[in-house]
Amino acid sequence: MTEETTRxxxxxxxxxxxxxxxxxxxxxxxQLTLSDVARMTGLTRAAARRFLLTxxxxxxxxxxxxxxxxxPRILQLGYAYLSSLSLPEVAQPHMEALVAQVHESCSxxxxxxxxxxxxxxxxxxxxxxxxxxxxxxxPAYATSMGRVLLAAQPAEWLxxxxxxxxxxxxxxxxxxxxxxxxxALKKIATQGYAIVDQELEEGLRSLAAPIRGxxxxxxxxxxxxxxxxxxxxETIRKExxxxxxxxxxxxxxxxxxxxxR
Amino acid sequence: MTEETTRxxxxxxxxxxxxxxxxxxxxxxxQLTLSDVARMTGLTRAAARRFLLTxxxxxxxxxxxxxxxxxPRILQLGYAYLSSLSLPEVAQPHMEALVAQVHESCSxxxxxxxxxxxxxxxxxxxxxxxxxxxxxxxPAYATSMGRVLLAAQPAEWLxxxxxxxxxxxxxxxxxxxxxxxxxALKKIATQGYAIVDQELEEGLRSLAAPIRGxxxxxxxxxxxxxxxxxxxxETIRKExxxxxxxxxxxxxxxxxxxxxR
Numbered sequence: 001m002t003e004e005t006t007r008x009x010x011x012x013x014x015x016x017x018x019x020x021x022x023x024x025x026x027x028x029x030x031q032l033t034l035s036d037v038a039r040m041t042g043l044t045r046a047a048a049r050r051f052l053l054t055x056x057x058x059x060x061x062x063x064x065x066x067x068x069x070x071x072p073r074i075l076q077l078g079y080a081y082l083s084s085l086s087l088p089e090v091a092q093p094h095m096e097a098l099v100a101q102v103h104e105s106c107s108x109x110x111x112x113x114x115x116x117x118x119x120x121x122x123x124x125x126x127x128x129x130x131x132x133x134x135x136x137x138x139p140a141y142a143t144s145m146g147r148v149l150l151a152a153q154p155a156e157w158l159x160x161x162x163x164x165x166x167x168x169x170x171x172x173x174x175x176x177x178x179x180x181x182x183x184a185l186k187k188i189a190t191q192g193y194a195i196v197d198q199e200l201e202e203g204l205r206s207l208a209a210p211i212r213g214x215x216x217x218x219x220x221x222x223x224x225x226x227x228x229x230x231x232x233x234e235t236i237r238k239e240x241x242x243x244x245x246x247x248x249x250x251x252x253x254x255x256x257x258x259x260x261r
Numbered sequence: 262m263t264e265e266t267t268r269x270x271x272x273x274x275x276x277x278x279x280x281x282x283x284x285x286x287x288x289x290x291x292q293l294t295l296s297d298v299a300r301m302t303g304l305t306r307a308a309a310r311r312f313l314l315t316x317x318x319x320x321x322x323x324x325x326x327x328x329x330x331x332x333p334r335i336l337q338l339g340y341a342y343l344s345s346l347s348l349p350e351v352a353q354p355h356m357e358a359l360v361a362q363v364h365e366s367c368s369x370x371x372x373x374x375x376x377x378x379x380x381x382x383x384x385x386x387x388x389x390x391x392x393x394x395x396x397x398x399x400p401a402y403a404t405s406m407g408r409v410l411l412a413a414q415p416a417e418w419l420x421x422x423x424x425x426x427x428x429x430x431x432x433x434x435x436x437x438x439x440x441x442x443x444x445a446l447k448k449i450a451t452q453g454y455a456i457v458d459q460e461l462e463e464g465l466r467s468l469a470a471p472i473r474g475x476x477x478x479x480x481x482x483x484x485x486x487x488x489x490x491x492x493x494x495e496t497i498r499k500e501x502x503x504x505x506x507x508x509x510x511x512x513x514x515x516x517x518x519x520x521x522r
Binding site: 008010011012015017022025026029030050051053055057058059070072074075077079081082083084086088096110111117119123135136 | 271272277314334336337398
């Protein structure tokens with residue numbers, strides 16, 4: 001466990017530990033031994049064994065006796081969240097229309113603490129595809145959607161975020177100064193969109209706009225990202241901002257229409 | 262809890278119950294009260310409250326004090342599985358090429374007990390989009406990918422499946438007789454593909470082929486689905502089977518090439 005916080009007396013530690021065991025598996029560690037899981041979660045071997053065997057019995061984990069791996073049933077858990085959101089379903093056709101029009105990939109994400117999480121994505125047809133899918137997470141400060149979402153947070157939340165956030169340089173252009181980031185967010189809140197120029201990855205520019213729900217609150221962000229070869233930030237703003245804002249507007253309209261569904 | 266099975270003495274019941282609380286949320290129930298969760302999971306109100314508050318503390322559930330809903334962090338759990346699979350990433354560009362060629366949607370799924378679970382999907386650009394996404398589940402017996410996957414199971418597994426499966430008619434064409442289903446699966450195993458003609462949904466025909474991994478074992482299925490207006494089953498077989506088999510072959514080739522990654 002990496003976090004040390006005060007837990008309520010009713011906190012179910014077994015649930016926390018079981019979920020940590022699930023999260024130990026990822027692209028770099030699709031198969032783990034009992035010892036791996038114990039080491040990665042900080043559990044004793046005996047405890048790790050109990051959780052793994054429980055997950056095997058529940059059909060979430062497969063084992064050959066030595067190696068453990070996740071089974072597709074695990075998707076039920078994330079799917080519960082995705083299917084409970086009407087946003088991806090509502091956004092999808094509008095995202096597809098935008099991609100067909102501008103020939104760049106389009107994504108929708110929401111804020112989860114200091115990170116953005118992709119909840120919908122329509123890649124453009126290119127020979128080079130980027131390995132981003134629903135569930136992908138990026139630090140909010142270095143992405144256009146993240147900045148749009150940060151810019152919409154209440155002042156106290158943002159103060160706290162800027163005081164604690166680990167603003168690491170991901171490229172040589174990443175804004176890592178909290179004061180500069182705060183100014184950028186103010187500008188974004190006023191202008192209603194964000195451009196990020198190669199701060200997450202060299203050669204990648206991205207343009208994002210907010211998606212507003214009930215009460216005009218920002219519930220998500222939608223973006224288009226373009227390779228630097230498409231043109232300067234200014235070219236991207238000129239060419240892609242109007243269709244992006246139109247797309248955000250159509251998604252908002254459909255969300256409003258479906259509010260009583 | 263719907264299942265009554267013998268649990269090992271080391272079984273962690275709190276983990277099972279916590280996961281059941283997560284699964285209580287879905288498209289029809291994105292927001293639940295404490296009483297809803299207690300009723301849907303069979304837990305006491307006191308127990309449901311402990312699990313919900315634990316999930317709130319861990320950042321997986323949001324509450325306004327009365328209503329509970331899942332938060333995007335939940336995606337981490339399913340994402341652990343998806344990112345641990347190389348299959349969706351490897352399959353994606355080949356699926357996109359197939360969709361561009363045949364103008365029908367393409368999906369890849371794996372078997373999870375009696376159901377298929379979608380792990381990758383490339384929809385075609387149509388005005389009508391079907392609400393299928395990664396994580397969607399269908400009963401295997403009524404789908405083309407399910408039949409391809411069932412046909413590849415060991416004999417004992419299949420006997421057990423056919424003896425217990427709840428083969429309900431989903432349309433008036435669904436094969437619900439275990440003997441007829443067994444014959445269909447035998448044919449599929451021999452011919453190397455499955456066609457399902459409006460057995461899952463009226464107006465929907467689908468064609469699936471196996472994806473073989475290491476040791477020639479079937480690890481997944483890939484399909485294309487077409488509206489009935491595209492033509493008869495025979496037309497679909499003639500037009501779509503050659504490109505589908507070619508796509509399956511390319512995915513297998515890339516999987517083999519990546520075996521040592």
